[in-house]
Amino acid sequence: MEKVYATIITIGDELLIGQVVDTNSAWIAQQLNAIGILVKQRISVGDDAREIMDALDKAAAISQAVLITGGLGPTADDITKPTLCAYFGGNLKVDEEALQNVKIIFQKLQRPLIERNLKQAEVPDNCTVIQNARGTAPGMWFEKMGVYFVSMPGVPFEMQGMMTDFVLPALKRSLTLPAVVHRTLLTAGIGESFLAELIQDWEKALPSFIKLAYLPNYGMVRLRLTATGYDKIKIEEATDKAFADLQGLVQDYLVSNVDETIEKKVASLLLRTGKTMSTAESCTGGYMAHLLTRHPGSSAYYLGSVISYDNSVKHDVLQVPEDLLKRGAVSEPVVVQMVRGVLEATGSDYAVAVSGIMGPDGGTGEKPVGTVWMAAGSREDIVTQQMHFRFDRMRNIELTSAHAFNLLRKFLLQENQA
Amino acid sequence: MEKVYATIITIGDELLIGQVVDTNSAWIAQQLNAIGILVKQRISVGDDAREIMDALDKAAAISQAVLITGGLGPTADDITKPTLCAYFGGNLKVDEEALQNVKIIFQKLQRPLIERNLKQAEVPDNCTVIQNARGTAPGMWFEKMGVYFVSMPGVPFEMQGMMTDFVLPALKRSLTLPAVVHRTLLTAGIGESFLAELIQDWEKALPSFIKLAYLPNYGMVRLRLTATGYDKIKIEEATDKAFADLQGLVQDYLVSNVDETIEKKVASLLLRTGKTMSTAESCTGGYMAHLLTRHPGSSAYYLGSVISYDNSVKHDVLQVPEDLLKRGAVSEPVVVQMVRGVLEATGSDYAVAVSGIMGPDGGTGEKPVGTVWMAAGSREDIVTQQMHFRFDRMRNIELTSAHAFNLLRKFLLQENQA
Numbered sequence: 001m002e003k004v005y006a007t008i009i010t011i012g013d014e015l016l017i018g019q020v021v022d023t024n025s026a027w028i029a030q031q032l033n034a035i036g037i038l039v040k041q042r043i044s045v046g047d048d049a050r051e052i053m054d055a056l057d058k059a060a061a062i063s064q065a066v067l068i069t070g071g072l073g074p075t076a077d078d079i080t081k082p083t084l085c086a087y088f089g090g091n092l093k094v095d096e097e098a099l100q101n102v103k104i105i106f107q108k109l110q111r112p113l114i115e116r117n118l119k120q121a122e123v124p125d126n127c128t129v130i131q132n133a134r135g136t137a138p139g140m141w142f143e144k145m146g147v148y149f150v151s152m153p154g155v156p157f158e159m160q161g162m163m164t165d166f167v168l169p170a171l172k173r174s175l176t177l178p179a180v181v182h183r184t185l186l187t188a189g190i191g192e193s194f195l196a197e198l199i200q201d202w203e204k205a206l207p208s209f210i211k212l213a214y215l216p217n218y219g220m221v222r223l224r225l226t227a228t229g230y231d232k233i234k235i236e237e238a239t240d241k242a243f244a245d246l247q248g249l250v251q252d253y254l255v256s257n258v259d260e261t262i263e264k265k266v267a268s269l270l271l272r273t274g275k276t277m278s279t280a281e282s283c284t285g286g287y288m289a290h291l292l293t294r295h296p297g298s299s300a301y302y303l304g305s306v307i308s309y310d311n312s313v314k315h316d317v318l319q320v321p322e323d324l325l326k327r328g329a330v331s332e333p334v335v336v337q338m339v340r341g342v343l344e345a346t347g348s349d350y351a352v353a354v355s356g357i358m359g360p361d362g363g364t365g366e367k368p369v370g371t372v373w374m375a376a377g378s379r380e381d382i383v384t385q386q387m388h389f390r391f392d393r394m395r396n397i398e399l400t401s402a403h404a405f406n407l408l409r410k411f412l413l414q415e416n417q418a
Numbered sequence: 419m420e421k422v423y424a425t426i427i428t429i430g431d432e433l434l435i436g437q438v439v440d441t442n443s444a445w446i447a448q449q450l451n452a453i454g455i456l457v458k459q460r461i462s463v464g465d466d467a468r469e470i471m472d473a474l475d476k477a478a479a480i481s482q483a484v485l486i487t488g489g490l491g492p493t494a495d496d497i498t499k500p501t502l503c504a505y506f507g508g509n510l511k512v513d514e515e516a517l518q519n520v521k522i523i524f525q526k527l528q529r530p531l532i533e534r535n536l537k538q539a540e541v542p543d544n545c546t547v548i549q550n551a552r553g554t555a556p557g558m559w560f561e562k563m564g565v566y567f568v569s570m571p572g573v574p575f576e577m578q579g580m581m582t583d584f585v586l587p588a589l590k591r592s593l594t595l596p597a598v599v600h601r602t603l604l605t606a607g608i609g610e611s612f613l614a615e616l617i618q619d620w621e622k623a624l625p626s627f628i629k630l631a632y633l634p635n636y637g638m639v640r641l642r643l644t645a646t647g648y649d650k651i652k653i654e655e656a657t658d659k660a661f662a663d664l665q666g667l668v669q670d671y672l673v674s675n676v677d678e679t680i681e682k683k684v685a686s687l688l689l690r691t692g693k694t695m696s697t698a699e700s701c702t703g704g705y706m707a708h709l710l711t712r713h714p715g716s717s718a719y720y721l722g723s724v725i726s727y728d729n730s731v732k733h734d735v736l737q738v739p740e741d742l743l744k745r746g747a748v749s750e751p752v753v754v755q756m757v758r759g760v761l762e763a764t765g766s767d768y769a770v771a772v773s774g775i776m777g778p779d780g781g782t783g784e785k786p787v788g789t790v791w792m793a794a795g796s797r798e799d800i801v802t803q804q805m806h807f808r809f810d811r812m813r814n815i816e817l818t819s820a821h822a823f824n825l826l827r828k829f830l831l832q833e834n835q836a
Contacts, residue, residue: 015460017448017451017457017631017644018444018445018449018451019642020633021439021444022440022443026436026437026439026440030435030437038434040469041461041469042461044459051458074611075611075614075632076614076621111609114612114615134809192493193493193532197532197534203494213435214491214493214495215432224435224437226435279725281704285712286699286706286708286710286723287712289703289725289727292704293704293705293727293815294703294812296777297779299727303728303730304725304728305725307711307722307725309707309711309721309722309723313722316764317735345731346734347734360714390552392575395574
């Protein structure tokens with residue numbers, strides 16, 4: 001089977017000084033994988049013509065498609081466009097459609113157009129112009145010696161629009177691509193090594209066209225099967241069989257047999273019964289609420305939260321008695337009362353509450369940094385759990401959130417069975 | 419002046435399928451820049467021995483230091499260690515200190531040790547072992563033909579510990595590094611192109627050892643000066659002079675003259691006066707609370723929040739009158755009452771509130787997706803602002819948060835002047 005490879009080149013000094021985290025590469029890689037294009041390499045270079053050309057040469061030598069982002073802005077350090085123009089031997093000329101687009105955007109923003117912005121409508125005369133429905137800089141599609149080169153803006157929202165509307169369909173038309181099948185499950189409560197032991201015989205027996213990936217994240221491990229081949233029905237059947245066997249092996253730890261986050265799993269359990277939830281957060285400081293509300297449609301099951309960062313808010317808004325707080329806000333009775341208090345305040349059916357010490361300061365001998373109490377439940381019943389994390393502040397916040405959602409998930413499952 | 423270059427190689431199939439966003443490269447690049455090492459290129463390759471070796475060859479040809487992360491885990495797909503061992507011509511042997519470390523970690527976790535984990539203590543006999551204070555996999559430091567190679571785990575927290583404790587000091591000792599001076603300021607209310615127009619004469623007159631970078635983020639633009647040279651006093655003086663001139667040119671848009679986020683700027687204004695704040699969030703769903711609480715020490719000025727995602731919570735907890743909500747929750751009177759309500763609920767001195775439509779659904783002809791009302795103020799005075807964003811859900815949430823913090827910042831400045 002002939003594999004089709006791509007290389008992703010991200011351009012910009014900001015990537016080399018570390019000012020910006022490159023989220024584009026991961027997003028592009030996911031989209032390419034989904035249509036059967038494997039990513040061979042990802043390269044980031046600065047705003048330097050020679051570096052860019054070297055990267056293009058290398059990429060063309062190992063791949064059939066080269067996806068480039070960045071360096072198309074209006075300022076002097078953005079040199080991707082003239083560099084590509086020189087590399088492919090073209091001349092810059094104004095593209096009328098791109099010019100209209102720039103004019104319309106500035107009209108909408110009620111900003112005056114300056115020379116610098118008009119220049120954004122210039123493109124090499126030997127490329128196919130990719131119009132930008134979400135911004136001013138047009139994209140470019142070149143072909144050279146059987147390799148396709150695509151240049152897109154570095155703004156994720158603009159790049160994603162171009163990929164979806166133009167680039168992915170064009171790549172599908174231009175290349176002969178295999179079928180790709182993904183199956184993913186999420187486990188909790190078992191480490192990567194132990195999981196590997198548990199499934200090692202199954203893993204060894206996998207056919208060669210099915211690959212397994214371990215993807216540990218926030219104390220949970222995601223297992224992903226990827227099968228590639230030209231006989232779609234055959235690989236789908238084989239992957240489904242392998243996936244069913246895998247689910248049997250890990251059933252004690254299985255959170256979900258689709259590729260979703262733990263909060264989405266909680267959401268789907270709530271949607272099934274038409275119930276609602278809220279959160280009462282001390283140490284996670286709104287992060288759990290954010291994880292729920294970043295998903296469209298969350299208003300169907302999520303009512304709101306009380307972020308009781310200060311003890312006064314735990315007392316005044318969540319009705320946690322003062323004497324409990326005096327004995328220690330990171331404690332089982334406090335999180336139980338936080339659940340009760342937020343159920344009362346928001347009127348939700350279920351709630352989850354956390355209180356802990358995320359660090360780097362605030363730890364004591366008895367309660368070191370990483371100590372967390374969490375509670376989840378309803379007006380009738382509440383379950384609790386204590387945990388100890390040993391990471392930095394942000395990771396402790398992420399881990400606390402994931403485990404608190406898992407506690408609520410288990411509670412909801414029990415409820416649904418009862 | 420002899421420049422010192424590094425290449426960052428990140429290893430792992432998960433990077434090429436896009437399952438994981440590479441945050442390590444940006445962090446490492448920042449740390450290297452701060453000690454005067456320029457990053458020439460970033461390369462990501464899969465768990466494939468030939469790909470890894472090719473990347474090592476390329477990196478060694480263009481840099482004096484090669485920093486590698488990933489592929490050191492206990493599972494079969496992690497092949498970085500044997501590959502490096504072969505590349506540098508060594509043999510794997512158990513490192514006693516690393517072995518003790520693995521044993522102690524498993525004892526603490528109360529998990530049984532299996533063969534797979536013990537193997538993590540094996541290292542090539544021709545490297546300097548970098549002990550891992552935060553995990554089981556040791557790091558490795560090699561030297562070949564005057565190039566330093568460092569291999570670290572892909573877990574950010576573990577990699578960061580090794581960098582800080584061992585790698586950065588060792589690179590400083592081993593290489594002759596120039597002084598590097600950074601000066602950064604944050605602007606709001608002016609686009610990148612207009613900023614470029616405003617400062618173009620100043621930019622043209624910059625000495626060649628000072629570089630300017632435009633870093634647009636969430637509707638604000640950060641400007642960063644980076645000066646490099648061996649005469650630290652001279653470059654510092656020149657950079658401070660250029661930075662002072664720049665601040666004068668952009669003074670109408672200046673948010674901060676240090677490299678900080680908008681919420682940190684709000685925090686520093688509050689800390690100066692010993693006052694406190696809270697947030698009342700509808701459409702941002704806890705993201706503003708999270709931005710505040712991800713920073714250590716936020717309890718000094720932040721009391722808590724009410725996330726009133728559902729109108730019932732706006733009414734019951736924030737006392738927004740029902741008739742106002744009926745006329746439309748995304749409105750000026752509603753956000754004003756949300757500020758009043760959360761001031762009352764939390765007892766904070768200041769508060770900021772937002773209500774809007776983040777998309778993709780929920781927009782109407784009158785109030786399209788991206789419409790946001792925000793309010794900030796105290797018990798005495800409240801200011802409001804309406805905004806329109808045109809991006810995807812997550813970016814609209816980020817932009818709303820940044821602009822709402824900016825509204826509060828301007829309010830606090832006015833208060834402090836009064």
